[in-house]
Amino acid sequence: MDTNGSVPLGGHEHKRHEYAGPPAWGGFEQINEPIQEQWTYLSVANIMLANSLLRSRPEVDANRIGITGISWGGYLTCITAGVDQRYKFAVPVYGSGFIGDSSAWTGAFKNMGEGGTKWLGLWDPSRYLKHARMPILWVYGTNDGAYYLDAVQKSYQLLPANQSTLSTHVRMPHGHGGAGENPEEIHAFADHYLKGGPALARIRKQERKGNDVTVRYSSSQPIVRAELNFTKAHGSWLDRYWDTTPAQLDAKKRLVKATLPEGTSVYYVSLIDDKGLVVSTQHVEVAR
Known part of the structure; x- marks a missing residue:
């Protein structure tokens, strides 16, 4: 309307x-x-x-x-x-x-x-x-x-x-x-x-220990890919450049693992199902 x-x-x-x-x-x-x-x-x-x-x-x-x-x-x-x-x-x-x-x-x-x-x-x-x-x-x-x-x-x-x-x-x-x-x-x-x-996938738990990130999820549909999205930039959200890299997906355990590149300031993980639908974790700001 x-x-x-x-x-x-x-x-x-x-x-x-x-x-x-x-x-x-x-x-x-x-x-x-x-x-x-x-x-x-x-x-x-x-x-x-x-x-x-x-x-x-x-x-x-x-x-x-x-x-x-x-x-x-x-x-x-x-x-x-x-x-x-x-x-x-x-x-x-x-x-x-x-x-x-x-x-x-x-x-x-x-x-x-x-x-x-x-x-x-x-x-x-x-x-x-x-x-x-x-x-x-x-x-x-x-x-x-x-x-x-x-x-x-x-x-x-x-x-x-x-x-x-x-x-x-x-x-x-x-x-x-x-x-x-x-x-x-x-x-x-x-x-x-x-x-x-x-239903879309659900994020059940996300955690970080140092540069190691783990995400646990549930999904009624097959998750076929996981991605780590990250930026090393600071300052205006509008101007930060983001990169995407594959994350390690264990579909049987419904577990995703990723390692943050050195200098990462903010990151989040995305799950992509067999229809291409994207569900994401909350973004996390990394204190250095």
Whole structure:
């Protein structure tokens, strides 16, 4: 759905309808308006109304509705998951909380002064995510230009570990269309919870001793490959270069082992099943 009040005319035309509400992505400039007239409030309210509308339709199974969103839609998915418990699952693509700490807008919030503090207190997803009860799949990239890696991690760490599944992709492009819609992990996650399809793999344990990394997992589908993704860079998440190297997979023991290259600053391990679906561990920052 369009959360900026536009109607589907095709192409890149964004004509807004008469009940569209305030135009915005984020609505930072609306912070001193009544709460009910601010973009985030209206967007989440409309998403919840859309859920109710779908549930009212006789051709819709009300027990099989999930939510996913891309970019600002991922941001809204994070909030909605915390305030509307009716969804069977949620999949934020790129979106996260803690955007005042680490995102493309961190500088803007600092420049807003008290207004930025007020906006984050009202509308940062970290205020709401902890109330989410449905399973959540986080799909994001190592160098995303909007929602940075550490902000995504702090967001899913608000929840019990078994509630979140991670699918982290090296240099995943940010965008609507194919970039944010085509990852097959989204479809597989939805099919599992809505149609009883195979579940994505689960990370059961990850640990590091020195440069030796081990990961234990469970999976109903064959895991055919494991990869160690790592960077030696420091500084901006946006600018760090990531490498990928094969990890040692013991499919019978459901165990992955890898050795960190000297100088690794951050790493995570990915499992790839026989359909090419990627499930990842949490990323780990290595203290040196």
